[in-house]
Amino acid sequence: MIGEPEAVAPGAPGATAGRPLVVRSRGELAAVLARAPRPLGLVPTMGWLHAGHRSLIARARAESATVAVSIFVNPRQFGSPTDLDRYPRNEARDLAICAEEGVDLVWAPGVDDVYPAGFDTAVRVGAVGRPLEGAARPGHFEGVATVVAILLGLVRPERAYFGMKDAQQLRVIARMATDLALATVVPCPTVREPDGLAMSSRNVHLSPTERAAAAVLHRALQAGRARRDAGELDAEAIRAAVRAALAAEPLADVEYVSLADDASLAELERVDGPALLSLAVRFGSTRLIDNVTL
Amino acid sequence: MIGEPEAVAPGAPGATAGRPLVVRSRGELAAVLARAPRPLGLVPTMGWLHAGHRSLIARARAESATVAVSIFVNPRQFGSPTDLDRYPRNEARDLAICAEEGVDLVWAPGVDDVYPAGFDTAVRVGAVGRPLEGAARPGHFEGVATVVAILLGLVRPERAYFGMKDAQQLRVIARMATDLALATVVPCPTVREPDGLAMSSRNVHLSPTERAAAAVLHRALQAGRARRDAGELDAEAIRAAVRAALAAEPLADVEYVSLADDASLAELERVDGPALLSLAVRFGSTRLIDNVTL
Numbered sequence: 001m002i003g004e005p006e007a008v009a010p011g012a013p014g015a016t017a018g019r020p021l022v023v024r025s026r027g028e029l030a031a032v033l034a035r036a037p038r039p040l041g042l043v044p045t046m047g048w049l050h051a052g053h054r055s056l057i058a059r060a061r062a063e064s065a066t067v068a069v070s071i072f073v074n075p076r077q078f079g080s081p082t083d084l085d086r087y088p089r090n091e092a093r094d095l096a097i098c099a100e101e102g103v104d105l106v107w108a109p110g111v112d113d114v115y116p117a118g119f120d121t122a123v124r125v126g127a128v129g130r131p132l133e134g135a136a137r138p139g140h141f142e143g144v145a146t147v148v149a150i151l152l153g154l155v156r157p158e159r160a161y162f163g164m165k166d167a168q169q170l171r172v173i174a175r176m177a178t179d180l181a182l183a184t185v186v187p188c189p190t191v192r193e194p195d196g197l198a199m200s201s202r203n204v205h206l207s208p209t210e211r212a213a214a215a216v217l218h219r220a221l222q223a224g225r226a227r228r229d230a231g232e233l234d235a236e237a238i239r240a241a242v243r244a245a246l247a248a249e250p251l252a253d254v255e256y257v258s259l260a261d262d263a264s265l266a267e268l269e270r271v272d273g274p275a276l277l278s279l280a281v282r283f284g285s286t287r288l289i290d291n292v293t294l
Numbered sequence: 295m296i297g298e299p300e301a302v303a304p305g306a307p308g309a310t311a312g313r314p315l316v317v318r319s320r321g322e323l324a325a326v327l328a329r330a331p332r333p334l335g336l337v338p339t340m341g342w343l344h345a346g347h348r349s350l351i352a353r354a355r356a357e358s359a360t361v362a363v364s365i366f367v368n369p370r371q372f373g374s375p376t377d378l379d380r381y382p383r384n385e386a387r388d389l390a391i392c393a394e395e396g397v398d399l400v401w402a403p404g405v406d407d408v409y410p411a412g413f414d415t416a417v418r419v420g421a422v423g424r425p426l427e428g429a430a431r432p433g434h435f436e437g438v439a440t441v442v443a444i445l446l447g448l449v450r451p452e453r454a455y456f457g458m459k460d461a462q463q464l465r466v467i468a469r470m471a472t473d474l475a476l477a478t479v480v481p482c483p484t485v486r487e488p489d490g491l492a493m494s495s496r497n498v499h500l501s502p503t504e505r506a507a508a509a510v511l512h513r514a515l516q517a518g519r520a521r522r523d524a525g526e527l528d529a530e531a532i533r534a535a536v537r538a539a540l541a542a543e544p545l546a547d548v549e550y551v552s553l554a555d556d557a558s559l560a561e562l563e564r565v566d567g568p569a570l571l572s573l574a575v576r577f578g579s580t581r582l583i584d585n586v587t588l
Contacts, residue, residue: 127414153447
């Protein structure tokens with residue numbers, strides 16, 4: 001349902017203490033966007049909003065006349081139905097957070113509003129999507145690139161905001177959005193818990209013991225950074241320092257530790273330019289990723 | 295270069311007797327689009343404009359405040375460099391035709407304006423792009439879908455106009471544009487020479503003898519339609535009638551004759567709904583396609 005436009009007061013950053021306008025269908029969205037002040041900033045999310053999302057919204061609020069948040073758990077980017085079913089959802093809480101952060105418009109479509117009848121199009125990004133998460137989760141980035149292309153096509157924001165915690169996703173989306181001329185992608189710093197754990201919707205699945213153990217991710221990345229800061233240029237020595245730090249935590253089941261070129265994500269032998277140090281580690285059935293740039 | 299906006303007079307259908315504004319780069323295009331009256335109709339072309347393009351422009355002119363024509367010979371949709379080099383070009387003549395037809399804006403980018411540095415994104419349409427031209431020209435429709443997605447992303451027209459002569463291309467583009475929420479695709483009837491040959495930029499390559507022989511394509515399609523109108527429901531009998539008509543012309547080297555479901559393009563056994571009768575035939579080194587809907 002479309003509320004009264006007067007209730008939204010878009011265009012006045014920070015001035016909207018009321019609830020955001022919530023729309024569901026493509027048609028409602030088009031009608032609302034036709035009267036939305038520009039520039040428009042979009043924060044695409046899968047819901048279960050946390051402090052990381054709040055920081056994206058705050059950045060969008062500072063730069064936009066209208067701030068839109070999309071909430072859509074995209075079935076096409078999950079490798080298994082179990083992983084999809086397990087993804088946490090709480091729309092009422094998400095809407096309250098959006099209201100607190102001064103969001104003007106929340107777009108919370110159903111699957112049929114995102115994927116029209118007969119949907120049969122895929123958007124694929126090449127080299128930067130192949131290693132790391134691309135290798136570990138076949139089809140994942142095609143699902144991500146496709147749904148973000150749809151969201152950007154429907155909302156047509158000037159800028160879209162993504163967090164650096166999902167470093168490879170950020171690069172895949174930025175490549176796609178530049179190549180298809182859809183929007184400017186704004187990378188935003190990872191927000192962390194006091195013990196360094198990166199904010200993630202998946203953290204909710206950690207048991208208290210696993211949650212405590214997961215702090216090792218940031219410690220391990222910092223150990224790698226310290227080696228680099230001490231003058232180490234051999235990439236494998238830095239990866240080994242990260243793996244050694246992870247090995248101190250018995251609950252950490254390491255999937256990969258990568259030190260790659262920051263732009264191409266090709267694994268490095270020698271660190272002689274901007275580099276991305278990243279890892280994927282399982283704690284029980286919960287798979288977490290994190291990264292730092294060197 | 296950007297001309298004076300006063301020289302364009304967009305918004306007044308038929309009122310623009312002057313030259314259209316010609317822009318080359320992404321940046322110039324964005325500046326011009328920011329002040330273009332809406333709705334905007336785009337006619338994407340590869341240049342060498344003919345009466346078929348004129349009919350697309352006229353339809354766009356009738357429905358739009360601003361009419362844009364893009365002229366871009368897309369290297370990524372040609373199977374061989376020879377075919378690309380052979381594609382006819384004459385920008386001065388194209389611009390004169392655009393002026394005659396009241397076009398407001400011609401976008402004639404270079405390859406680097408369409409494909410930014412590091413370009414690495416592909417848009418792929420599934421089932422409807424696989425048979426017929428998709429099978430005959432591997433990679434062709436991925437090249438087409440990708441470049442049209444870019445053009446629609448950059449120009450952001452309300453409507454884009456495509457001819458029915460390229461029947462499968464039309465279906466691929468309409469699927470993509472709907473799925474990625476980029477624009478409404480408007481199909482426009484094929485324009486034909488007096489002897490029935492469909493207008494095509496490729497016709498310029500036909501020798502006078504081949505040109506005369508090529509009239510068999512429309513006669514053959516009409517023979518198929520006549521069989522259907524006479525009550526024939528067996529698809530193979532209708533295809534056979536088309537092939538028999540083509541066989542009467544010794545210069546016609548038949549690649550395929552298809553009678554397929556009009557929406558899915560799956561080959562039919564029985565004609566019990568809307569169907570597309572299409573063919574691809576070579577005359578010397580020139581490959582022509584044509585179709586009628588039954």
